[in-house]
Amino acid sequence: MLASTGDLPTDDENWAYEFKWDGARAIGYWNSSTWRLESRNLLDVTAKYPELEDVGESLGPGDVILDGEIVALDEKGRPSFQRLQHRMHAGSDFLHHARRTPVQYFIFDVLWANGESTIRLPYTRRREILDGLGVRHPCSRVPPTFAHRGEDLLKAAADHGLEGIIAKQLNSRYEPGVRSASWRKIKLVLEQEFVVGGYLVEKHGRGGLGSLLLGCHDANGVLHYVGNVGTGWDERTRHGLLVLLRRLERPLSPFAQPPSRSAYHVAPRLIVRVEYRRWPQDGQVQQASYKGLVDDRPVGDVVCQAAKLQRPR
Template sequence: MTTLPRIAPMLATPGHLPPAATDGQWAYEVKQDGQRAMAYVEADGSLRLLARSGADITAAYPELAPLGAALGGVPAVLDGEIVALDDQGRSDFERLQSRMGLAGSPLKAARMAERVPAQLVLFDVVFLDGTSLLARPYAERRAALERLALDGPHWSTPSVAVGHGENALAMTREAGLEGIVAKRLTSAYEPGVRARSWIKIRHVRTVDVIVGGWVPGRGRLGGLPGALLVGERHASGLRYAGSVGTGWSDAERTRLAELLRVAAVDTCPFDETPPVAGARWVLPRLVGEVRYATRTKAGRLRQPSWHRLRPDLAPDDTG
């Protein structure tokens, strides 16, 4: 049996479209809104799925197990995104959340697979039939992936566009998708690195933040979070990034209240205590994604709005 190497996923850097003069040197993929996963397929057809954090999430997605047989005995390590689709065929992270965190509950995972089926969207192959492809250019890896013809009931290999970045961005905007990822055709695969050769271009600005505290709401929101105090990880600790007070549904606000209660501590986790009256502190372990307009000169988020909780990310995965 081939011993498959463990490979951390390569990460994209937030940014803008490449210059028009170099447009033909890039491929453009639809940015999926799901859970990143590395798929390890052994020669015997067994499948193992690892999240970006390194956690084994195989049991959470039983419908993906037949992918191994689809490779016909060829061992491989594939990179992709697990998504749940809405009624219009778009990836919907809120739907996927009901599938996440079930690796320790295989019976519940099997029931949820019937209600909210998952899809594994494949976009790279980094090890194939005993050979590492890490140093090969993206264009060559992509061609190898397409030759595998992995399109099944719960997995797919969507097409990419070479050049025409402006058109790709406009089409995803019109379709209500999150954005695109631009990948330089000559780029090697850099495990665990947030590289400039992969650029994610979103239609709204978002950032992954760590919750360090909260302020209780008033009136009917008494006991529930009226605002979250969030920060960003840097070399010496957790830097305060601002207060987020909009963007939740009632159900998510209630869920957050319980998570905050369990994580309560007496000391402020930020490098510098923010001047926020009535603040309550929590262990800096909850990760969320926030939409925002711009940043202040001090790096604070302007007009932030809560987008979603990120249970698939650990605090060290942000940035």
């Protein structure tokens, strides 16, 4: 179940609120003996996070299915997606990476417990069941929920440098695989995932990566160019991206309207998460900053609002 983007609900009495955690979504499966973590694109990522391998044991006997977010915290205890990148894309030596950049599993929903599915139960009852599981683990927790306090929690998120909050209808069921209006993201920082369709090299340099050309799909699956991002990375990340991009180069642009004759075109296989300040209607993303690669969903799932698409001139 995924959240839609929107504003604070006007009927505050019908909603509960949680902080929005900037990490990687994961479903946790426990069958009284085996613990498994599965990413959003159904990949088994258990081995990548050895510090989470015994979370299931803290749940006790009985099968349980959980929904949550894997996060890497910064020095102030705030989730950092950029830090999490080192864990998401680590190819081996997972114990070494766990020591350098430990993660937490923040659990916010339960889909199966006490021998039965809970997805048809209202949110309030699922939270009662989740709290009753008594999760006790040094690398996992159940963050609090706050009913009828949307404005207060949004202010608290801003004061602590978080990216926003999630509003959840008190009577809402869990809808697997659905982006539902019953869950609503209220963001302090605008953020979007984009497909990379090309890149530019530095204008005054040694041929290093200058910027990524960003795109998203319309309702018909056509990839549209929506702007560039050229900040937010260190030298190591920039070099690593350039290596990936060179492997994906091709002669023709994947965009419906190729944006630049000087761009290098690539096969649209990489997804990046980007923060931005403005995205005018019929315009391009502005004041964009790179946050990291995303590999837990198909490229075709990256769809933008139709009103935002760059139309042919």
